[in-house]
Each structure stands twice: as C-alpha cells, then as structure tokens.
Amino acid sequence: MALMRVKFTKMHGLGNDFIVLDARDKTLPVLSKETIRALSDRTMGIGCDQFLILESHAEATVRMRIFNADGGEVEACGNAARAIGLLLGEPATIATAGGLISTTPQDAGIAVDMGEPRFDWDAIPLAYPMDTAAMPVGWDMLEKPLAVNVGNPHVIFFVDDCDAVPLDSLGPQIETDPLFPHRINVNVASVVDRQTLRLRVWERGVGLTRACGTGACATAIAAMRRGLVERDVTVHLPGGPLRITWGENNRITMTGPATEAFRGSFELDDYP
Numbered sequence: 001m002a003l004m005r006v007k008f009t010k011m012h013g014l015g016n017d018f019i020v021l022d023a024r025d026k027t028l029p030v031l032s033k034e035t036i037r038a039l040s041d042r043t044m045g046i047g048c049d050q051f052l053i054l055e056s057h058a059e060a061t062v063r064m065r066i067f068n069a070d071g072g073e074v075e076a077c078g079n080a081a082r083a084i085g086l087l088l089g090e091p092a093t094i095a096t097a098g099g100l101i102s103t104t105p106q107d108a109g110i111a112v113d114m115g116e117p118r119f120d121w122d123a124i125p126l127a128y129p130m131d132t133a134a135m136p137v138g139w140d141m142l143e144k145p146l147a148v149n150v151g152n153p154h155v156i157f158f159v160d161d162c163d164a165v166p167l168d169s170l171g172p173q174i175e176t177d178p179l180f181p182h183r184i185n186v187n188v189a190s191v192v193d194r195q196t197l198r199l200r201v202w203e204r205g206v207g208l209t210r211a212c213g214t215g216a217c218a219t220a221i222a223a224m225r226r227g228l229v230e231r232d233v234t235v236h237l238p239g240g241p242l243r244i245t246w247g248e249n250n251r252i253t254m255t256g257p258a259t260e261a262f263r264g265s266f267e268l269d270d271y272p
C-alpha cells in the first residue's frame with residue numbers, strides 16, 4: 001500500500017460545514033463509505049456535515065458529488081452549492097445527482113438557481129399516494145405536514161414555536177419512517193410574518209445542522225403553497241438567514257453567504 005496525500009478545503013454555509021476535495025485534475029484514491037464516514041466524524045476524523053468531491057463534467061463547470069456524514073451519497077445540498085460557487089469565484093453551473101444548478105457570486109453572497117420544486121407523492125418519494133400539501137400523518141405534536149422535493153426530499157411541519165420541538169428525538173423517528181423509502185430531511189418552521197420564517201432542520205444522514213439550504217428552499221415553497229408567506233422570504237436558521245424566492249418561471253433562487261475556513265491535507269492509502 002502506498003500513502004497518498006490528499007488536499008482538502010474546509011468550508012461552510014451558515015455553519016453547515018463541508019470537507020471539499022477537488023478531483024478535477026487529479027486521481028484520488030477510491031474513498032469507501034466507511035472512509036468518508038470516518039473523515040466526516042467529529043471525534044475520530046476531521047469532521048463535517050457533508051463531504052464534497054468535485055469532478056470534471058462535459059456540460060457543467062463542475063460535477064459535485066455529495067456525501068452525508070453517514071457516508072450515503074445524496075442528490076442535493078444548497079449550502080454546498082454556495083460554497084462551491086464561492087470557490088469557483090465566477091458564475092458557474094454545477095451538475096449534481098439531483099439536477100443541474102447554477103451559482104452567481106453577488107454582493108449579497110452567492111445566488112443559486114436551485115431549479116423547480118416537485119410535489120407529486122412519487123417524486124418525493126412517498127411509499128404510497130397522498131396529498132403532499134396536507135399529509136394525513138403525524139408524530140406527537142407534529143402533524144399535517146407538506147412534502148417537497150428540491151433535488152432531495154423534505155417534509156415540512158409548521159408549528160407556533162419551532163424552538164420548542166424536541167427535534168433531536170422526533171427527527172430520527174420521522175427520517176427513517178417507512179413512509180419515506182429514501183428517508184427524508186425533517187423541517188420544523190414557524191411563520192414570523194409574510195416575509196419571514198424561522199426554521200430548524202434534522203438532516204437525513206447527518207442529524208441537527210446549523211443550516212440546511214435545501215431545507216430553507218423546501219420550507220419556503222411549502223409556506224408559499226399554504227399561502228402563509230409571499231414568494232420572496234427570509235428564512236432564519238440557527239446559523240443565520242437565507243433569502244428564498246420562487247419565480248414566475250417556477251424556479252427557486254436561494255441567496256446567502258459561504259465561507260472558506262481553512263485548507264489542509266491528510267494521507268490515505270491509495271487502494272490498488
């Protein structure tokens with residue numbers, strides 16, 4: 001076995017943090033699910049919510065592969081899109097498993113075109129047909145949610161005070177419920193006024209995070225579907241605010257900050 005030094009960039013979007021490997025012009029060792037989980041672990045590894053690998057792509061500026069801390073590969077990550085938008089430094093398109101998104105650096109941060117939301121039960125997906133605008137299901141005080149797919153799957157509950165919800169215990173129950181064949185990201189939100197939401201997220205494959213970009217998009221769209229807010233809102237997460245708009249073209253735009261924290265490297269056995 002030969003050791004291979006791998007460079008990485010540590011980034012975050014409102015505290016939702018990432019280890020970023022750039023494999024566009026180099027061959028990286030094959031990273032197993034266990035290796036990604038170990039590197040993501042905050043006790044035995046470097047620690048992050050998501051592990052991102054950038055690759056070359058024929059039609060997009062870059063391909064972004066997204067791995068949750070549990071090692072599972074997923075379709076979308078809004079905060080990561082802003083981080084890569086910052087790293088690329090100019091308008092870019094990013095190919096993800098959830099579709100093609102585009103980023104534009106602006107004075108207000110990085111604007112990301114997240115594409116169009118999907119609402120059909122089998123696009124979330126759910127295990128059986130259901131009205132995703134008012135689902136006849138509940139867990140303790142959380143009931144009658146909406147479900148939206150914004151590249152990845154989200155269930156959204158509106159409550160009077162999202163800080164009063166025991167999301168650390170209800171989150172994993174809902175995330176792994178058989179109603180969600182691909183599991184689900186769990187959002188609990190409160191409406192402040194017609195332009196403002198508060199949101200906390202239990203993320204699929206991670207747990208409680210400081211912020212969730214796709215969660216903010218899904219929650220804003222859900223609130224707009226219910227007529228609770230305008231089509232241009234600020235979503236306040238524990239790590240800070242994101243601006244979400246749902247355009248007449250049916251596309252979602254998310255705008256907010258991204259931060260490069262530090263650069264480092266680690267050594268890995270490059271598998272044969």
Ligand SMILES: N[C@H](CCC[C@H](N)C(=O)O)C(=O)O
Pocket residue numbers: 016049050068074075076077078079080152153185203204205206211212213214215
């Ligand atoms: N946990 C999410 C992926 C990351 C989403 C979040 N970090 C974001 O900023 O969108 C999922 O399994 O779909």
